[in-house]
Amino acid sequence: MPNLTVILLLGLINTTEVTADTHWSLQPMTRTAIPNNSHPIDFFIEQKLEEKNLKISPPANRSNLLRRVSLDLTGLPPSPTEVKAFIDDPRDTKVVYAETVDRLLASPRYGERWAQHWLDVIRWAETVGFETNAERALAWPYRDWVITALNSDVPYNRFILEQIIGDTVGADAALGFLVAGPANLAGQIGRDEEAMRSARQDELDEVIRTVSQSLLGLSIGCARCHDHKFDPILQRDYYGMQAVFAGLKYGERRHRGQQNNAWATQVEPAEKQLTKLHHQLEALRLKHGLRPALKTIHTEHFKPIQARSIRMTIKATGNGKPASLYEFEVWSTDQQNVALASTGAQASASSFALANQSRHFENLIDGLIDKRQSYPWVADKPGPAWIRVDLTQVATIERVVWHRGSTMLADYEIEILPADGRAQVDWQRLVHTEDRLPRIDDTRSADKVNLRNLTLEQTRTLLTLIDSVRQQADKLAHLSAGPQVYAASFEAQPTPTWLLRRGDPMQRLEKIAPTIPALLGSMNLKSGAAEPHRRIELVKHLTNREHPLTTRVLVNRVWQHHFGVGLVSTPSDFGRMGATPSHPELLDWLALEFISQGWSLKKLHRLIVNSRTYRQSSRPRAQALRVDANTRLLWRFPPRRLEAEAIRDSILFVSAKLNLKMGGPGFDFFNQRGGLSDYTALETFEEEGWRRMIYAHKVRMQAVDIFSAFDCPDSGQMRPHRTRSITPLQSLSLMNSPFVNRQARFLAQRVRSEAGDDSKTQIDHAFALVCSRPPKWAEKKALLKLVKQHGLEQACRVLFNTSEFVFIQ
Structure with missing residues (x-):
C-alpha cells in the first residue's frame, strides 16, 4: 500500500506518459499455446507454482467438492440425497462431477445466484438513495431480466447489447442497467437553473460510472472535473461518453413483450364495460335529477402516503392566462376530504390577483366544488404559481381533486411534506403532468353535494356504481398504458453536450461530440448524431472481439466469484491504480477462449470448475503457507465465507422453508416503502418472506437485519468485491436472531x-x-x-x- 507521499507524487505525474501503448490492460490479448494433454487453467497455475517450488493440492473429497460447487453455482447446499448419490456413484469422480456441474448450471437457481454478483457491480436497488430515498416501484423487472438472461446463457455480447440498446430489440427491462445507480433527480435539490443543471449532470454521471466500471473496468467518472489523475483519460473523453447518453431519462417506460400483447387484448372489453357503466350511471342521474359531473374537475391518484402538507405548483396554463382554481380537495384512504377549512386546514398561495384580494384563501378549501357556489383563486400574473394546504393533522392520503374553472393547467406538479417530525425536510414529488396517464375523472367529488335528497338505499346504489366506474376507468387506463418498467428512456434528439470548466454546469466551454475515451479509439460521430445511433456505436465498440478490456474484465469477475479473488484483484479498476494480474497469460487465454466459445458464461463456468485447480482440497500446508499465505498462487482451493444472501438462503433451504417462487415484486425486509421516515426492520417472515434473498425489496442506506453483520451492502456504492469480515458479532447475530x-x-x-x-x-x-x-x-x-x-x-x-x-x- 503506497504511503501518502507516494500517492501525492503519483498525482502530480503527467498522465499522458501512461498510454494505450504502455499499460498492460490496453494491450492486445495474446493466446499462449497449451500442451494437448493439459487443462489450460491447470497449465498456467502449475507454471507459477513451479517457480515457487509448490504444487497443486490433492483433490477434495467428494462431499466437500459437491458442497463447494453447489454453493458456488447455485448459492444453495446439496441435499443429503444428492450427497449420498454423488458419493455412492461407482464411476470416476471426474465423470460424476462433470454431470453434476451440468445439472447445477441447468438449474434456475444458477441465475438467481449469479445475478446477485452482477447487481452488486452496478449497485442496483429499488430506491433512489439520497435524502428522499423514494421508491422505484417497477425496478424489479430488470432483476428478473438478469436472472432469465443468465439462466438462458444469453451470450455476454448480447447481454451488453440489450442493456444499452434494449429499446431497439424489444428488451425494455434490460435498460434498467443504465439507471440502476442512485440518483438525486432534477428538481429534488432545487428548481433554479443551476440546481437543475447540476442534478442533470449527476444523473448522467451515474450512467457513465455504471457503464465504464462494470463493462470496462475504468474509472472514467474521475475525469468529470479535470483530466484523470492516473489514467490517460481526458476531461473531453468524459463528456464524449456523456454525449452518448445525452438523451437518456430516468423513470418508467412501457414494457413491451408477450405480457404487453396479452394486455392489449383486454383493452376493448374494458372499454365496453366502462361504456356500459357510464350508461347505467347516466340513467341513475336522470332518474334522480342529479347534475352531470363537471368536466373541469380533475383527479390525481397515487399510492397511499402519509402527509401533513400538500403543494400544487402550476408552471403553465393552456391559454397563457394566470392560473386559477375554484376548489382543492385532498382525500384520505378512508374517503374523507381532509383539506377543509371547516376542520382546521389552512390554505396559502404564491399570490392573489388584486381584483380577488377580498377572496380569502379558505375559499379554496371550503368544500364547494361547484364554481357557482364558490369564488376562485386567481394568480396575479401568468407564469409559475403555487397553492399550499396544511392539514389539521397527519393523514394517509391517496388522491387530490381540483376544479380549475376555464383555465386548463398545462404543466403542474403536486408535492407533499411527509409525516416527519424533523424541522427541515424536502418536498416530495407525487405527481407531475409528464407522469399522468389518461384517466376518467373521478366523479365522487362532483356528486357529493347532490346526494342530500336521496334515500340511504339510493345513495348506496349510486355510490357503488360511481365506485365501479372509477375502478373500471382505472383498469382501462392501466391496460391502455400497458405494463411499465423502471428503465432508461430516450429523447429522439438529445440536447447538446458541453465541455464544462471544472465540471461546473454554469461554465460551458464548447460542444462535445459523442465518443469513447481516446485511449480506446473513436466512434466518428457528430455532436448532432441522433438517438439511438450513439448507443449502437458504443455497443459495437464494446463487443468488438479485439477490445482489450470487455472480456478481460468479465472473465476476471467470474474467476473472482469462483476463487474469492480475481486474477486482477481490483475487478472494477483495470487502470493504472488497479492491480496487475497474478497470471496475465491465463487471463488473456480465458478472455480469448470465452470469445471463441460464443461469449457463453456457462461454458466459462464449466471450464473453470472442471479444472484440478478448482477441484483441489482446501486443506492448508505449512510449507506452502510460508511461501504464499494469501493463496494467490492457488496451491489449494482458497476457503471463504459465504455472502449474506447465500447464508440466509441456505438456512431456509436446510429448514425446508425456502420458497422457490421466481420473479415479480420483492418481499419486504422493512415495515414500509419509500419516504423519509426511518425504516424499521421486520423480525418475522412468513412464506413470501422465505423467498431467496435476491427477491428482497432492495432499499438503499438501510442495513438488513442480522445480515448487515455479514457485510451485506446497501447498494449506495458499487460492490465488485464483497467485504468478507470474520467477527464475533456474526456469531452473536446468528445465535440471537x-x-x-x-x-x-x-x-x-x-x-x-x-x-x-x-x-x-x-x-x-x-x-x-x-x-x-x-x-x-x-x-x-x-x-x-x-x-x-x-x-x-x-x-x-x-x-x-x-x-x-x-x-x-
Missing part, C-alpha cells in the same frame, strides 16, 4: 419428521442437512450431550453457527 432461532425450530421439526425419535439418528440427519457430511465421533458426542440437556432445537442453533455452514471450502 429471531429469524434464525425460528428456522432452527423448523429444522428440528424436519429432523424429527424425517429421522424419527432416536437422538443419534437425529444428529446424523441434522449434520447431513447442515454440513453435507456425517458428524465425526467427537462432534456427535458433543451434540448428543447438548440434545439431552437442552433439546434438538438448540443443537440446530449450534449447527447454523458452525464455520462449516457459512464457509465454502
Whole structure:
C-alpha cells in the first residue's frame, strides 16, 4: 500500500506518459499455446507454482467438492440425497462431477445466484438513495431480466447489447442497467437553473460510472472535473461518453413483450364495460335529477402516503392566462376530504390577483366544488404559481381533486411534506403532468353535494356504481398504458453536450461530440448524431472481439466469484491504480477462449470448475503457507465465507422453508416503502418472506437485519468485491436472531419428521442437512450431550453457527 507521499507524487505525474501503448490492460490479448494433454487453467497455475517450488493440492473429497460447487453455482447446499448419490456413484469422480456441474448450471437457481454478483457491480436497488430515498416501484423487472438472461446463457455480447440498446430489440427491462445507480433527480435539490443543471449532470454521471466500471473496468467518472489523475483519460473523453447518453431519462417506460400483447387484448372489453357503466350511471342521474359531473374537475391518484402538507405548483396554463382554481380537495384512504377549512386546514398561495384580494384563501378549501357556489383563486400574473394546504393533522392520503374553472393547467406538479417530525425536510414529488396517464375523472367529488335528497338505499346504489366506474376507468387506463418498467428512456434528439470548466454546469466551454475515451479509439460521430445511433456505436465498440478490456474484465469477475479473488484483484479498476494480474497469460487465454466459445458464461463456468485447480482440497500446508499465505498462487482451493444472501438462503433451504417462487415484486425486509421516515426492520417472515434473498425489496442506506453483520451492502456504492469480515458479532447475530432461532425450530421439526425419535439418528440427519457430511465421533458426542440437556432445537442453533455452514471450502 503506497504511503501518502507516494500517492501525492503519483498525482502530480503527467498522465499522458501512461498510454494505450504502455499499460498492460490496453494491450492486445495474446493466446499462449497449451500442451494437448493439459487443462489450460491447470497449465498456467502449475507454471507459477513451479517457480515457487509448490504444487497443486490433492483433490477434495467428494462431499466437500459437491458442497463447494453447489454453493458456488447455485448459492444453495446439496441435499443429503444428492450427497449420498454423488458419493455412492461407482464411476470416476471426474465423470460424476462433470454431470453434476451440468445439472447445477441447468438449474434456475444458477441465475438467481449469479445475478446477485452482477447487481452488486452496478449497485442496483429499488430506491433512489439520497435524502428522499423514494421508491422505484417497477425496478424489479430488470432483476428478473438478469436472472432469465443468465439462466438462458444469453451470450455476454448480447447481454451488453440489450442493456444499452434494449429499446431497439424489444428488451425494455434490460435498460434498467443504465439507471440502476442512485440518483438525486432534477428538481429534488432545487428548481433554479443551476440546481437543475447540476442534478442533470449527476444523473448522467451515474450512467457513465455504471457503464465504464462494470463493462470496462475504468474509472472514467474521475475525469468529470479535470483530466484523470492516473489514467490517460481526458476531461473531453468524459463528456464524449456523456454525449452518448445525452438523451437518456430516468423513470418508467412501457414494457413491451408477450405480457404487453396479452394486455392489449383486454383493452376493448374494458372499454365496453366502462361504456356500459357510464350508461347505467347516466340513467341513475336522470332518474334522480342529479347534475352531470363537471368536466373541469380533475383527479390525481397515487399510492397511499402519509402527509401533513400538500403543494400544487402550476408552471403553465393552456391559454397563457394566470392560473386559477375554484376548489382543492385532498382525500384520505378512508374517503374523507381532509383539506377543509371547516376542520382546521389552512390554505396559502404564491399570490392573489388584486381584483380577488377580498377572496380569502379558505375559499379554496371550503368544500364547494361547484364554481357557482364558490369564488376562485386567481394568480396575479401568468407564469409559475403555487397553492399550499396544511392539514389539521397527519393523514394517509391517496388522491387530490381540483376544479380549475376555464383555465386548463398545462404543466403542474403536486408535492407533499411527509409525516416527519424533523424541522427541515424536502418536498416530495407525487405527481407531475409528464407522469399522468389518461384517466376518467373521478366523479365522487362532483356528486357529493347532490346526494342530500336521496334515500340511504339510493345513495348506496349510486355510490357503488360511481365506485365501479372509477375502478373500471382505472383498469382501462392501466391496460391502455400497458405494463411499465423502471428503465432508461430516450429523447429522439438529445440536447447538446458541453465541455464544462471544472465540471461546473454554469461554465460551458464548447460542444462535445459523442465518443469513447481516446485511449480506446473513436466512434466518428457528430455532436448532432441522433438517438439511438450513439448507443449502437458504443455497443459495437464494446463487443468488438479485439477490445482489450470487455472480456478481460468479465472473465476476471467470474474467476473472482469462483476463487474469492480475481486474477486482477481490483475487478472494477483495470487502470493504472488497479492491480496487475497474478497470471496475465491465463487471463488473456480465458478472455480469448470465452470469445471463441460464443461469449457463453456457462461454458466459462464449466471450464473453470472442471479444472484440478478448482477441484483441489482446501486443506492448508505449512510449507506452502510460508511461501504464499494469501493463496494467490492457488496451491489449494482458497476457503471463504459465504455472502449474506447465500447464508440466509441456505438456512431456509436446510429448514425446508425456502420458497422457490421466481420473479415479480420483492418481499419486504422493512415495515414500509419509500419516504423519509426511518425504516424499521421486520423480525418475522412468513412464506413470501422465505423467498431467496435476491427477491428482497432492495432499499438503499438501510442495513438488513442480522445480515448487515455479514457485510451485506446497501447498494449506495458499487460492490465488485464483497467485504468478507470474520467477527464475533456474526456469531452473536446468528445465535440471537429471531429469524434464525425460528428456522432452527423448523429444522428440528424436519429432523424429527424425517429421522424419527432416536437422538443419534437425529444428529446424523441434522449434520447431513447442515454440513453435507456425517458428524465425526467427537462432534456427535458433543451434540448428543447438548440434545439431552437442552433439546434438538438448540443443537440446530449450534449447527447454523458452525464455520462449516457459512464457509465454502
